[in-house]
Amino acid sequence: MQAYQATITPPRVRLSDRLTRAAGVYRPPDDIALSRHFLRQHGEAALVAILRHEVAHHIVRGRYAARVRPHGPEFRAVADLLGAPRHAPAFAAPRTVHLYRCPACGATLLRGRRLTRGRRYSCGHCSRRYDARFALRYLGSQRDGPDPHHQKISHIPR
Numbered sequence: 001m002q003a004y005q006a007t008i009t010p011p012r013v014r015l016s017d018r019l020t021r022a023a024g025v026y027r028p029p030d031d032i033a034l035s036r037h038f039l040r041q042h043g044e045a046a047l048v049a050i051l052r053h054e055v056a057h058h059i060v061r062g063r064y065a066a067r068v069r070p071h072g073p074e075f076r077a078v079a080d081l082l083g084a085p086r087h088a089p090a091f092a093a094p095r096t097v098h099l100y101r102c103p104a105c106g107a108t109l110l111r112g113r114r115l116t117r118g119r120r121y122s123c124g125h126c127s128r129r130y131d132a133r134f135a136l137r138y139l140g141s142q143r144d145g146p147d148p149h150h151q152k153i154s155h156i157p158r
Helices: 036-064 073-082
Strands: 012-016 024-027 031-035 096-101 108-111 119-123 137-143 153-157
Touching: 012 036, 024 036, 031 036, 036 073
Parallel strands: 012 031
Antiparallel strands: 024 031, 096 108, 096 137, 119 153
């Protein structure tokens, strides 16, 4: 471990309310975000283990740059040295869902992500192909909504 410390700068570590699917994430060159939702459900000891996993990513990036796979043999060697887990336990977190409505049939579509800007979408129930009469209208987003389920929609690039 001493060999790694001589050449790698410490990362910035922060808690995030936005991480709802991953317990932690490493964003090069030196940012580690940990899920506050994961911390609430699994406690500090589990979060420290996730921190070790993300620090292993930081060490591997510092030593090898982008020349290695994210969970390749170099990562596994460092993760084992740090006692970092390969995977995090599951956890529940609130989701942000985006709501769209068809002006013709009134169907409401819930999406986990906003529809791509620069593309037009229409209701898949009213038409198999894009049709401007059935263009979806954005209603806004809500937090703590149900898990988004993807319904069929038709799209066409502009």
